[in-house]
Amino acid sequence: LDVYLGDVNGDGAIDILDAYAIGQEYEPMLMSSESTTSSADITQDGVVNYADMYFVMMNYLMQDLTRTDSKVPEEFYNGYDLYDVLESCGYFDEDTSLNVELLLSEDVVEAGTSVDFTAIPPVDYVPFEYEFSVREVNDQTWTVVKARGSEATTTWTPEVAGEYSVKVRIFYDEVEYVWQDNKMLTVTPKPVVIPEALDDLSSSDYYVAGDGSISAPLELVVGEDAEEAIA
DSSP states (O other), X not given: OOTTTTOTTOSSEESHHHHHHHHHTOOTTOOOOSOOOOTTOTTOXXXXXXXXXXXXXXXXXEEOTTOTXXXXXXXXXXXXXXXXXXXXXXXXOTTSTTSOEXXXXXXXXXXXXXXXEEEEOSOSSSOOEEEEEEEETTOOOOEEEEEEESOOEEEEOOOSOEEEEEEEEEEOTTSOOOEEEEEEEEEEOOOOXXXXXXXXXXXXXXXXXXXSOEEOOOOOOOOHHHHHHHO
16 A cells, blocks of 8 residues: 555645545545546545545555655644544444444344344445454443454354344454444244153153253152151
């Protein structure tokens, strides 16, 4: 990657001024149209959008030291930092159609059954990375089931019944996550399977323990004195 891509204003630094310039012309819903010749259109595809902001984010706060007139990168402009610019472009809006979408192959499964998670990014021409996590609704701790990587799909097999929240986050390079989406997954208990050998027995002849194991019923054994007392 060219370390100077993202220098929209040509001052030798990639900083908040470049991000701000892109933000002023940002049209996230437009695709290539050859409609602009702006310097903010880094990819020169005719529209200023995610693909252009991507290069600023990748090379943020870098300086072209081969130039004697390059300026020191700035982190703030009129009180705005990079996060503010990205937020104004809709990067952190979970309700926007520009957000990542999480798809589950099933939303109700039995414990021990695998579920596929798939992330649908807002655009397909930016090399996002994806992280998938789950947590039981009564637990505040997220468990990462697929660490951050380029694969937009993963599979998880829940072993314990319950209600789970599934989360995907997508990232740009070293930048903090850009979007996330959550979906609910219901995991039902495994059904109890009665062995064929017990088919001819009545339910009073055995009992099923909480772990699904099957045992003979308990028998109460009493001595002669107790029998007389009962009588």
